[in-house]
Amino acid sequence: MTSLRVYIIRRILLSIPMLLILLSVVFVVLRVAGDPVSAMLGGHAPISEIERIRKQLGLDKPLYIQYLNYLMNLAHFDLGRSMIWGQRPVLDEILEHFPATLELSISAFTFSILLGVFTGVFSARRRNKPADHAIRLYGIITYSIFIPWFGLVLQLIFGVYLGWLPISGRSDPRMAPEIITGLYVLDSILTMNLPGLIDSIRHLILPTVTLGIYLSGIYTRLTRTHMIDILQSDFIRAARARGLPERTIIYKHALKNAFIPILTMMGLQFALLLAGAVLTETTFSWPGMGYFLYERISYRDFTTIQGTIVFIATLIVLISLIVDIIYVYIDPRIRY
Amino acid sequence: MISDLLRIEGLRVYYYTRDGVVMAVDNVDLFMKKGETIGLVGESGSGKSTLGRAILRLVPPPGRIISGKIVFDGLNLTELSEEEMRKIRGKRISMVFQDPMTSLDPLMKIGDHIVETIMAHETLTREEAEEKAIKLLEQVGIRSERFMDYPHQFSGGMRQRVGIALALALNPDLVIADEPTSSLDVIVQFQILDLMKELKNLYGMGMILITHDISIIPGIADKVALMYAGQLVEFADAKSFFNEPLHPYGKALLESIPNIQHSDQKLKYIPGNPPDLINPPKGCRFSPRCPYATEKCREEEPPTIMVGHHRLVKCFQY
Numbered sequence: 001m002t003s004l005r006v007y008i009i010r011r012i013l014l015s016i017p018m019l020l021i022l023l024s025v026v027f028v029v030l031r032v033a034g035d036p037v038s039a040m041l042g043g044h045a046p047i048s049e050i051e052r053i054r055k056q057l058g059l060d061k062p063l064y065i066q067y068l069n070y071l072m073n074l075a076h077f078d079l080g081r082s083m084i085w086g087q088r089p090v091l092d093e094i095l096e097h098f099p100a101t102l103e104l105s106i107s108a109f110t111f112s113i114l115l116g117v118f119t120g121v122f123s124a125r126r127r128n129k130p131a132d133h134a135i136r137l138y139g140i141i142t143y144s145i146f147i148p149w150f151g152l153v154l155q156l157i158f159g160v161y162l163g164w165l166p167i168s169g170r171s172d173p174r175m176a177p178e179i180i181t182g183l184y185v186l187d188s189i190l191t192m193n194l195p196g197l198i199d200s201i202r203h204l205i206l207p208t209v210t211l212g213i214y215l216s217g218i219y220t221r222l223t224r225t226h227m228i229d230i231l232q233s234d235f236i237r238a239a240r241a242r243g244l245p246e247r248t249i250i251y252k253h254a255l256k257n258a259f260i261p262i263l264t265m266m267g268l269q270f271a272l273l274l275a276g277a278v279l280t281e282t283t284f285s286w287p288g289m290g291y292f293l294y295e296r297i298s299y300r301d302f303t304t305i306q307g308t309i310v311f312i313a314t315l316i317v318l319i320s321l322i323v324d325i326i327y328v329y330i331d332p333r334i335r336y
Numbered sequence: 337m338i339s340d341l342l343r344i345e346g347l348r349v350y351y352y353t354r355d356g357v358v359m360a361v362d363n364v365d366l367f368m369k370k371g372e373t374i375g376l377v378g379e380s381g382s383g384k385s386t387l388g389r390a391i392l393r394l395v396p397p398p399g400r401i402i403s404g405k406i407v408f409d410g411l412n413l414t415e416l417s418e419e420e421m422r423k424i425r426g427k428r429i430s431m432v433f434q435d436p437m438t439s440l441d442p443l444m445k446i447g448d449h450i451v452e453t454i455m456a457h458e459t460l461t462r463e464e465a466e467e468k469a470i471k472l473l474e475q476v477g478i479r480s481e482r483f484m485d486y487p488h489q490f491s492g493g494m495r496q497r498v499g500i501a502l503a504l505a506l507n508p509d510l511v512i513a514d515e516p517t518s519s520l521d522v523i524v525q526f527q528i529l530d531l532m533k534e535l536k537n538l539y540g541m542g543m544i545l546i547t548h549d550i551s552i553i554p555g556i557a558d559k560v561a562l563m564y565a566g567q568l569v570e571f572a573d574a575k576s577f578f579n580e581p582l583h584p585y586g587k588a589l590l591e592s593i594p595n596i597q598h599s600d601q602k603l604k605y606i607p608g609n610p611p612d613l614i615n616p617p618k619g620c621r622f623s624p625r626c627p628y629a630t631e632k633c634r635e636e637e638p639p640t641i642m643v644g645h646h647r648l649v650k651c652f653q654y
Contacts, residue, residue, distance in 0.1 A: 232396070234438035240394055241433075242453045242502060243426030253441050331443060332486040 003335070004328065008321065015317040019310065023074075026309050027067060035059060036083045036300040057083050070306070079307035084299050090307035094289065098311075099182025100170055101277055101288030104211065107185075107204050108280070109266075109273055111212030116219020117262065121255060123220065124227035135220060142217030147276055151210040151283035158206060166203050168285040175199040211280040215273060222265055226258035233257075260331055267323035271316050340407075341370045341509060341542045342391070347404030349383070349390045356614040360386040360399065362566040365640070365648075368559070370509070373536065373543040375557030375574065377550050377589075381610050383566040384546045385434075388512045391544075392429055393421050409509065427457040430503040434515035436495035440487040446498055447473070447483035453505045472501040475538075476531060493524035497531065504535060510542045517552065529556060551593050554578055562586050565611045565621040568640070571648040582649040584626045620651070628653065 037053050038045075054060045058069065073080055079090040123135035159167035170184055171177070177187040177196040185204065188197035230236060231254055239249050278290030285291065289308060296304045327334045349361035360383040368374050378384040389395050391406055393413060406413040408429065413421065433439040440449060450469035454460060460468070470480045476497040487495060496516060503511050513532065517525040533556055536543060545557055553560060553574060560577040562570040562585065570583040581587045588606045595601060608625035611617050617624050623633040633652060640650045 234433060234435055235441045237394065237396070238431070238433050238439040238499075238502075239441070241392055241425055241431040242456070242505075243422050243424070244452065244456045245422065248452070248456070253444070256443050257441070333442060333488050 004325070008325070011321050011324070012317075015314075019313055019317070022313050023071075023306065023310060024067075026306055027070065030300070030302050030305060031063065034300055036302060039298075039300045040084055074310070079310070080303040082296075082304045083301045084296075090304050093292070093304060094308055094311050096182075097287060097289045097292040100286060101274075101281070101290060103170075103183045103185065104204070104207055104280065104286060104288060105273055105277055106183075107208045108211035108215065108277070111208050112215035113219055113262075113266070115212060116216040117223050117255070119216070119220045120223020121227055121250065123224045124231060125250070127228055132224075136224070139217045139220040139224070142213050143221075145214050145217075147210060147214055147279040148283045150214065151206070151280060154206050154210055155284075165206050167206060170203050170287060171196070171199050172203075207280050207284045207286055210283070211273070211276050214276055215269060218265060218269065219262060222262055223258060226261050227254055230254045230257050256330070260327070263323060263326060263330065267320045270319045274312055274316070340367050341372070341409060343367045343405070343407040344387075344391075345405045345407070347387070347390060347406065348402040349386050349395055349399055350402050351399040353398060353614075358613045359566050359616065360613060361390060362616075364404075364563075364566075364568045366561055366568065366571065368542055368544070371540050371542055372559065373545060373557045374559045374561050375550075375553040376544055376546045376561045376563065377548070377553065378563030379548055379610055381613065382563040383613075384548075384563045385514055387563070388431070388514050388544060388546050391510075391512060392425055392431060394425075423457070426453055426508075427506040428508050429510045429512065430506070430508040432496070432499050432503045432511060432513040432516045435519050436492055436499050437487075437519070439499060440495060442487055445484050445486055446478075446490070449498065450502055450505055453502055457506050469501075469505070472505055473498070475504075475535070476501045491524075492520050493527060496520060496524075496528050500528070500531065500535065504539060504541075507539060508541055510544070512544045512546070514546045515548070516545070518547070518549065525552070532556070550589055562589075565616055566613055567621060567650060568648070569622065569650045571646075573647070576644075576647065582643060582647070582654060583622075583651050584628050584653075585622050588625075588627075 035054075037050050037057070037059065041050060041053070051060070058066060061069075070080070079094070081087045081089055082093060119135050119138065123132045126132045155167040158165045166172075175193075175196050177184055177193050177200065178191050180187045180190055184200035185197060188194075188200055236249060236254055239253050244253075274290070277288065278294060280286065281288045281290035282294050289312070293305065293308050296308070344364060344366040347361055347364045347366075348359070351358040351360055362383070364383075364387060366374070366387075376384045376387065386395060386399065390401055391408075391413070393401065393416075395401060401414060404414070408424070411424075413424070416424070440446070444452075447466065447469050450472055451462065451465045454465040454468055455462070458465075466483075470483060473483065474480060478494065478497055478501070482490075487498075490498065499516070503513075516532070517528050520528060529552060532543075532545075545553070547553070557574045559571065559573050561568055562577075562581075562583060564583075564585050570577070570581065570586050572582070577586065578590070581590055585606075588604075592604045592606060594603055606625055611621055611624070617634075619635045620626070620629070620633045620638050623629040626633065630652070638650050638652045640648050641654050643649055643654050
């Protein structure tokens, strides 16, 4: 296990230059795009006022000084303050919006994997039959779906025509649970608030289905391909010859082996999940990081955008590290 | 007839491929008594493995059993439901596979393979099954500490020992060993064959030993079933077969075994290629490669003839 520890430390150290590069690119691109003061004040503000605010935000200094200052602060884990309105610390704003994104991500991720794996196994067992062709088509269509459009369709059907489900927000303000973790479903359970729980779940359904279906296509295809491969392998034939029940063969032997590439994809998909979350959140006015980032981009709030991107990138690095560690527990052949 | 453990009659197994119908097993009859060992010999593509798998009804698609009977201890296996068949697999008829490197689940501990097999067929507690599994592993020469190890931590020979323990886990009446030693090196091959002989004497089960290597047959098999191009061409007890094979293919095979006492001799081989089983040759399938072939052999399919006591040969010469 000590070699695993060495591996983890090495991975973390390696991710530092990666984050640095990402950060520098974002820093430059943002400043090329325009400046926050004119976005804030509009086109008709007096020049003296613009100059005053630019000075206050430190935007009057040369670019490299701004850059070095930013890095220095980051080294102390200080993401700075927002450039607009109350100029709140960026980290506070991120932490305020993160639970909403986390809740949606967990829910959509779980939904997509269950749906993808189930349809993939189903398809593999009926290879080249009509159900298999239908599911393969499903895999291609969902992978190329455009989230805002799909979300809109679901909103129309289930929210407007049928009136079954709410189409925006995380909860009815009258029923919002007391905040403990920021995950409304969990908070409702912790405070034993049943109406709040039902309400939070109802709000979660459409965004989850939208994002979940979009993400599930790739798992469907991946599970199908690997299950077909593995179902033809020698050890599955041997398991059949030992008279094991079909369920054991499919789920205990075949799926567990097919799960290794699925796990790899889960790690890779995480970035896509967050990107999808941005679109889903804006479509459903879900007050998470994506919604927040989208809003702040239109204000050119440099520090907040940079901070959010560093936060998301760090998250992605951490997730892929966790996936690598999970491998060790699933596949006894992998040792670091 | 009553003492027959297995009786195969008129078995046909075809593969429906895109290029055509492959007649992998074409009208094969075979019978064996309880506790007997049959060496099923033939070159690659002769249908011997398909025959072995057909007995367990595990012919991979696009293959199908087309016709014929497989009567095992009075039960016609071709008529059983899938669930009835599952109960026979592993418990009454088991299989040892060719490649021990790939026939174990890489993510499962060695011991769990055996425990799982036992528990699929018998109502035992996990502890009882584990105890039994440890005994089995020791019997095939694997120390009990290795119970918790994974397949990749074993060598090929050791894995094949696990494969044998798995096949014997439920004390079956028949073991089908499909090229059990072909992927092992020569020394390990002999160790495994010795182990199989020893365990066969201990358990008294019947065995079908499928192999392309005719030289491993003497000393282990009671009978030899020789397959060529999906058909059984000779079926004889091992002694008489090795003394005097009747079918020209058998003769040619025995002559092609290298003899180290006469190392200056040129290695003999059978000229020509195995036939295409989608369009097999007309008449006797061996006729294009047979030194004794006549016009009749090329036109008509020879009948299977009983020679002496229980000896079958499919050739016009007899």
